[in-house]
Amino acid sequence: MSIQIGDTIPEVTLKHIHDGVRVIDTPTxxxxxxxxxxxxxxxxxxxxxxxxxxxxxxxxxxxxxxxxDVVCIAVNDPFVLQAWGESVGVPPGLQMLADGNADFVRALGLEMDASAYGMGTRARRFALYAEDGVVRHLFVEAPGEFKVSSADNVLAHLD
Incomplete structure (x- = not known):
């Protein structure tokens, strides 16, 4: 079962680049x-x-x-996320966090099997809004779609 509104974000460690590879846990x-x-x-x-x-x-x-705060997560390594962020012009403060083994997306129940595309286990496309670690809004895309998890839609739900 996937995470729901009212649930607490599970405790998992992720990685990012900041003067080398750093570990950060979800409570942080x-x-x-x-x-x-x-x-x-x-x-x-x-x-x-x-x-x-x-x-x-x-x-x-x-x-x-x-x-x-804004955080991007992907089932990639932290070096790929750093390079991707630089290529797109991610501003300082927008965290690019790597879930290299898909531990976090599995804990959320929001993983998908992209083996048919040679990509293995990946995150489903989604966005969530949490206050003090509790999910208040959840926007999970249908396979192949990009509608509800857009920045504009998420922002509209924060008003």
Whole structure:
């Protein structure tokens, strides 16, 4: 069963690049904060690179003005996420977190099997909004779609 509104974000470690590879746990990411986390099936893939991440980059200041942190997660390694973020122009403060073994998306129940595309286990495309580690809004895409997890739609639900 996948995570639901009202559930607490599970405790898992993720990785990111900050003066080398660093480990960060989900309580550090979510505790005492308002956070929008969006997940993509893969860095450098077409919809993720042309629409999903760029939408959050474009609306980053709108989220921050509401006191909301923005986090991108993908089942890739932290080096790929760093390079992808640089290629898209991710602003400082938008965290690019790697879930290399899909531990986090599995704990959320939001993994998908992309083996048919040679990609193995990946994150389903989704976004969530959490207050102090508790999910308040959840936007999970139907397979192959990009509608509800967009930055504009998530932002509209925060008003």
């Amino acid at each position: 990411v979510f505790s005492g904060k308002n956070v929008v986390m969006f997940a993509v099936p893969g860095a450098f893939t077409p919809t993720c690179s042309e629409h999903h991440l760029p939408g959050f980059v474009a609306r980053f200041d709108d989220f921050r003005s509401r006191g909301v």
